[in-house]
Amino acid sequence: MKDELEEAKALYRVAASKKENENVLRSLSNISRLFLGDSTVINETTIRIGNATYDYVVLSVYDYKDPHCEGDVKFSPDIVKVNDVTVRLIPSNWTRGTATYSGIPYSTYAVEIGNETCTAGFTELSTLILPYLRAGDYILLINGGKDRLCRMQGSLYTVHFGFFKRGTEEGKEVSLLLVKRE
Numbered sequence: 394m395k396d397e398l399e400e401a402k403a404l405y406r407v408a409a410s411k412k413e414n415e416n417v418l419r420s421l422s423n424i425s426r427l428f429l430g431d432s433t434v435i436n437e438t439t440i441r442i443g444n445a446t447y448d449y450v451v452l453s454v455y456d457y458k459d460p461h462c463e464g465d466v467k468f469s470p471d472i473v474k475v476n477d478v479t480v481r482l483i484p485s486n487w488t489r490g491t492a493t494y495s496g497i498p499y500s501t502y503a504v505e506i507g508n509e510t511c512t513a514g515f516t517e518l519s520t521l522i523l524p525y526l527r528a529g530d531y532i533l534l535i536n537g538g539k540d541r542l543c544r545m546q547g548s549l550y551t552v553h554f555g556f557f558k559r560g561t562e563e564g565k566e567v568s569l570l571l572v573k574r575e
Contacts, residue, residue: 394451395434397567401554404533405429408526417524424571425537428552438475445573447550450475452502452515452568458561478572479505483512504549506572513551515568531556548573 408414409430418426427443434440440449453469471482483501500515526533537552550571557564 394454394567394569397454397565398432398434400565401533401535401556402429402432404528404531404556405526407528408533411527414526417526420524421535422538424550424552425535428537429535429554440571442571447571447573448476448478450478450480450570450572452480452570453566455566457565458563477507478570480570481505502570504570506549511549513549513570515551515553528556530559532559548575
């Protein structure tokens with residue numbers, strides 16, 4: 394995830410310098426702007442974003458058509474445990490639905506922090522209708538903010554970012570859960 398974040402931050406710096414991206418930059422959430430503009434991975438479980446420190450859990454990493462690998466690289470475990478945070482993918486239940494009212498598919502996770510449990514939802518980045526940033530031959534997408542499904546002390550955030558080389562099938566996509574440390 395660290396390498397993907399560094400690539401996304403470099404693309405963000407290029408995009409932020411272009412006048413054509415001004416409206417998109419203004420529309421980003423604070424956590425999205427800080428994540429790409431002012432974040433540092435401290436170790437495998439901790440990230441500093443702006444002046445705050447978060448535990449992070451990598452929910453998925455997709456590397457499409459990486460020229461250094463044969464085929465796609467996909468990391469998407471069913472259960473991840475980081476410090477006192479356990480995240481478990483809830484299996485799809487087609488009777489209750491795994492799509493938004495507009496038909497966009499999403500994944501739901503059970504999140505346990507200490508002795509509290511809630512759910513968090515993620516939509517596949519490629520299915521979202523988001524304004525994107527242009528950075529040379531790449532487009533950069535980010536969707537992040539406070540998770541609305543989880544009511545734990547307002548400390549749970551979701552961040553989903555990706556970048557794709559225009560005119561090719563090459564791209565990367567990462568989903569993270571952030572838990573703000575007190």
